[in-house]
Amino acid sequence: MAERVNGASGHSAHVAIVGGGYAGMAAATEIARAGLPVTVFEAARVLGGRARRVETDAARLDNGLHILLGAYRETLRLIDIVRKPGEAAGLLRLPLQLTIHPAFRLHAPRLLAPLHLLGALLCAKGLRLRERIAALRFMAWAQRNAFRLTADTTVATLLGAHGQPHAVSRYLWNPLCVSALNTPPEEASAQVFLNVLRDSFSGKREDSDLLLPTLDFSALFPERAARYVEAHGGHVRTGLPVDGLRRTEKGFEIASSTERYTHAIVAVSPHRAAALLPPQAELAPVVQLIDALTYRPIYSVYLQYDSAVRLPFAMGGIEARYTQWVFDRGQLCGQRGMIGVVISSSGAHQGLSHDDLARAVGAELAGNFPELGKAHWHQVIAEKRATFSCTPKLARPANSTPMERLYLAGDYTASDYPATIESAVRSGVSAARLVLQHA
Numbered sequence: 189m190a191e192r193v194n195g196a197s198g199h200s201a202h203v204a205i206v207g208g209g210y211a212g213m214a215a216a217t218e219i220a221r222a223g224l225p226v227t228v229f230e231a232a233r234v235l236g237g238r239a240r241r242v243e244t245d246a247a248r249l250d251n252g253l254h255i256l257l258g259a260y261r262e263t264l265r266l267i268d269i270v271r272k273p274g275e276a277a278g279l280l281r282l283p284l285q286l287t288i289h290p291a292f293r294l295h296a297p298r299l300l301a302p303l304h305l306l307g308a309l310l311c312a313k314g315l316r317l318r319e320r321i322a323a324l325r326f327m328a329w330a331q332r333n334a335f336r337l338t339a340d341t342t343v344a345t346l347l348g349a350h351g352q353p354h355a356v357s358r359y360l361w362n363p364l365c366v367s368a369l370n371t372p373p374e375e376a377s378a379q380v381f382l383n384v385l386r387d388s389f390s391g392k393r394e395d396s397d398l399l400l401p402t403l404d405f406s407a408l409f410p411e412r413a414a415r416y417v418e419a420h421g422g423h424v425r426t427g428l429p430v431d432g433l434r435r436t437e438k439g440f441e442i443a444s445s446t447e448r449y450t451h452a453i454v455a456v457s458p459h460r461a462a463a464l465l466p467p468q469a470e471l472a473p474v475v476q477l478i479d480a481l482t483y484r485p486i487y488s489v490y491l492q493y494d495s496a497v498r499l500p501f502a503m504g505g506i507e508a509r510y511t512q513w514v515f516d517r518g519q520l521c522g523q524r525g526m527i528g529v530v531i532s533s534s535g536a537h538q539g540l541s542h543d544d545l546a547r548a549v550g551a552e553l554a555g556n557f558p559e560l561g562k563a564h565w566h567q568v569i570a571e572k573r574a575t576f577s578c579t580p581k582l583a584r585p586a587n588s589t590p591m592e593r594l595y596l597a598g599d600y601t602a603s604d605y606p607a608t609i610e611s612a613v614r615s616g617v618s619a620a621r622l623v624l625q626h627a
């Protein structure tokens with residue numbers, strides 16, 4: 189059992205965290221690790237939030253098909269902290285590769301950075317020599333300028349200003365932009381895009397590796413974190429929606445509970461955060477920033493084929509009206525014959541019923557991979573507010589708030605990253621550090 193620590197106000201510190209997604213569980217891990225009592229309240233029965241396991245009658249799925257990058261340092265660090273000794277991390281590590289079947293293929297050779305990127309771009313299949321050189325010139329310019337812009341603009345404007353040929357944008361930069369920022373290049377922040385390129389491509393070769401989970405997303409981190417937190421004296425309560433935080437003289441009360449907390453971290457998704465904050469006027473500027481965010485969807489389409497079916501890659505793209513990325517779950521997590529398709533950002537797919545979308549995606553897959561045959565069943569999961577729209581010069585709320593001992597965590601809080609698992613985890617770590625400084 190964790191020892192109770194006396195807080196700055198002289199009474200025992202006890203931290204409440206509302207939300208058991210990656211941000212909330214990262215915060216809980218760091219606080220429990222420091223020996224402070226912590227209780228997590230999660231509305232759903234399953235931990236993980238937007239990156240959680242979804243059980244259907246037919247199969248165990250993920251709310252969204254996710255990719256992690258080697259550059260996700262904090263996520264990897266925390267998975268290492270919470271996993272049992274000797275237990276595998278649950279991530280398949282592949283060297284940087286990008287396939288847009290059948291037109292384009294880029295594969296990083298096993299060379300030291302940045303030679304691996306140089307090799308990958310120079311040998312990319314599907315681009316002419318002058319196009320490959322244009323892509324290299326753009327990366328060299330970004331490197332020389334430390335991936336910093338003097339004024340933020342859109343990704344499309346940046347690529348245009350650097351003479352990126354159509355094919356380079358179409359097969360390389362645009363797919364990277366939409367999958368990392370979930371925002372189309374015409375509206376996406378060029379600075380945040382450069383930050384992602386910086387972290388993935390300008391450090392060690394391993395930073396650009398693709399990490400594909402072999403476990404479901406609840407098992408990968410949040411459930412391991414819950415086990416860790418409980419082993420360190422904390423509590424994780426699932427199936428408990430919090431309907432508001434009340435400020436008291438000594439700290440916070442959770443509206444539905446009689447327990448008192450000295451510190452609180454609100455780690456829910458942004459569209460739910462403002463309603464949970466105490467109603468005090470000092471928080472109005474924070475609420476304003478949250479209310480100004482707009483959102484983009486991500487759809488995940490699962491199709492179950494015969495178990496003998498296998499794609500030519502574990503994960504790759506196709507050029508199609510709806511389908512963007514295709515995951516072979518058999519190669520990734522042993523779900524043989526199950527193909528998952530990701531459709532990021534807004535588009536025509538939103539106008540279709542789930543059944544019609546699954547049929548359209550099935551037809552697109554069959555056009556590219558005739559060996560698939562006919563799907564036995566399908567399941568579509570639409571996350572309408574998957575991430576905030578990552579537009580230029582977007583103001584995002586900080587992890588600290590004007591209210592003493594109240595903090596925010598979540599992928600939408602201020603950072604130089606788009607809404608990702610890594611930004612969620614970093615925000616949780618940062619909120620936890622603020623608590624520990626003020627406990």
Ligand SMILES: Cc1cc2nc3c(=O)[nH]c(=O)nc-3n(C[C@H](O)[C@H](O)[C@H](O)COP(=O)(O)OP(=O)(O)OC[C@H]3O[C@@H](n4cnc5c(N)ncnc54)[C@H](O)[C@@H]3O)c2cc1C
Nearest residue numbers: 207209210211231237238252254255430598599608609612
């Ligand atoms: C379909 C999809 C695909 C994605 N793909 C990728 C990807 O490939 N790579 C990547 O890095 N990122 C990806 N993301 C983004 C990533 O999933 C999110 O950025 C991250 O999971 C956000 O974590 P979070 O903890 O900030 O918020 P959330 O995951 O939203 O967690 C908030 C938690 O708070 C809980 N909650 C809400 N209200 C209450 C309440 N009143 N009381 C108690 N609990 C409450 C929720 O149930 C939830 O569990 C994807 C997202 C989606 C939806």
